[in-house]
Amino acid sequence: MNTWKNNIRMVVPYVPGEQPKKAGVVKLNTNENPYPPAPGVKAALENFNTDSLRLYPDPDTKDLAEALAVYYELKYENVFVGVGSDDVLATAFMTFFNSKTPILFPDVSYSFYSVWAELFRIPYERPALDSEFKMNPKDYYRENGGIIFPNPNAPTSVCEPLDLIRDILDHNRDVVVIVDEAYIDFGGESAVPLIQEYDNLLVVQTFSKSRSMAGIRIGYAMGNRELIDAMKNVKFSFNSYTMNRFALDIGIEALKDKQYFEDNLAKIISTREEAVKELEKRGFTVLESKANFLFAQHSTHYAGDIFRFLKERNVYVRHFNLPRIDNYLRITVGTEEQMKKLYEELDNYK
Template identity: 50%
Template sequence: MSRFWSPIVEKLTPYVAGEQPKMTNLVKLNTNENPYPPSPKAIAAIQQSSQQHLQLYPDPNSDRLSQAIADYYQVDNDCVFIGNGSDEVLAHTFQALLNHQQPILFPDISYSFYPTYCSLYQIDYQKVALDTDFAIDPDDYKVANGGIIFPNPNAPTGRLLALEAVQKILDSNPDSVVVVDEAYIDFGGDSAVSLVADYDNVVVIQTLSKSRALAGLRVGFAIAQPHLIDALERVKNSFNSYPLDKLAEAAATAAIEDREYFEQSCQKIITDRETLTKELTTLGFDIIPSTANFVFVSHKTMKAEEIAQKLRNESIIVRYFNQPRIDNMLRITIGTTEQCRLLVTQLKKILK
């Protein structure tokens, strides 16, 4: 604390990101990155762009990328908003669309950045408890609110809310913005983008950090009707005119356009998730059905924290949350096929 701080600074509880250790040779299954590299076309686009006028500002609106996303999802390009990672897109969304008189609603077990955004923009919120099986119940979102946000599939649970249930929440909240945070949707869920044409209150947020394997480049986007996108643009243009650099835009555009590579690498992860789920079950784990690139598990006899520590001793890092309701659970990212095998081998030793 310093007397020079704006009053808000003291009240903040900054987000603590998953550990990014600088050692090599770790099996890093703690931050849900893609275990495979991005499309070779994305890397080629970077190498080409690196020679092209980096001394000039990028396109402030990232029009090429915006069009590629619009084409992919078959929406108009004025329904697309681009940001420096979906975290920035989320931040602008909280400020532009979720700051009203009533508290906003989100699940009690959810992306832990949400309460941080609320503290940054002084937004009241109310956590809505997930069911005992960690599912979102749409009926719980029938109370007065200033907006609703939830990840789908949810994180860290991995559990998907079916599109009909998302629609139920939208139907019962016609006067609230409902944000569906789809960071992990490409690993098995149906995107709410298909609802954008019919609902004037839905905002879908996605990232290129997971399914497109570009976490290192920071690209995220929102899709919604233009009147909502307009609010995001107004805030963005009052904050930073050029959030996306030239290389990130070029690589992201190439990654979106390379559908074949994208589908293949998602499929590999889905297949490995199903295999790993079976093997973990055999080892005595309870596993929440996942449509994400991670599984959320607890063991019938050994404590989560102990397993995490023992895996770490073998240079495998998984995510443990010391939080109510989930303090005996582990979130494990689906690594490469080989990393999944190595995990199972080590778990067998640890649990013997």
């Protein structure tokens, strides 16, 4: 064996949901939005100046960050933009979680958290959610090196109220607390207003779900200026030009059309509530969801078996072979038509 291998950083990577290349798949496995981006995005693409691609993009992502700041009633210096919320969260882990005391996140939460902790060699502990997959704020009163949790939680879809977040913040003024709000637009209450009160709160959101733009990679963090500046310094120590010209242009466009955005959300929420009933009819218990997906468990059949059955019939949902949740399916809310196909195949399952 060559000794150069000794100095390789060995890691167990995150495994994203499958992206099938074959046509005709009903894809309910990666929580994408079933509807296209706002019409303005198409117009921005048509007007895009290809020749400008020879020039570097704006490393400060100023126009997009300012558009986000206006949207959320913040200032430019309160917003950090990255290549999807994964890039933003990875940067936040590297920037803020440098204590020898373990960081805390729920035992059932976004499975990338432990991957980032391993990559950056950050110690961590995972307080258990209760039997209904709810957080107990008292689990976060102990000494720690930082806190992160998704709200609504992924993959459970459960949303915690702002009171709980405030309680956790009140007991943690000396570490950075990150609320990962990838799914907040589907009915949860955002922690963004708390940024004015808590200088150690970072809220992370994304264009990948509610804005139908997973394919273009835009995520963002909001927080007080010192947090954002520290993230910018780390970003500028890693890659100055992360956001390409095309993404910066169409990101601004996507923010403009509030009516399209709200109509899109209303359709998904309506389909979601309908889906709860349809799944319950078919023997599932479904957690109360404030996201664009459902987390469902069947009364008699093992989730892994249903998952494989559906996959053979070109209906892709997600199954996590992990403690506590291996008997659940995570089902993205698709179009009404896609959901009908799902119900049909579930009816075929013996």
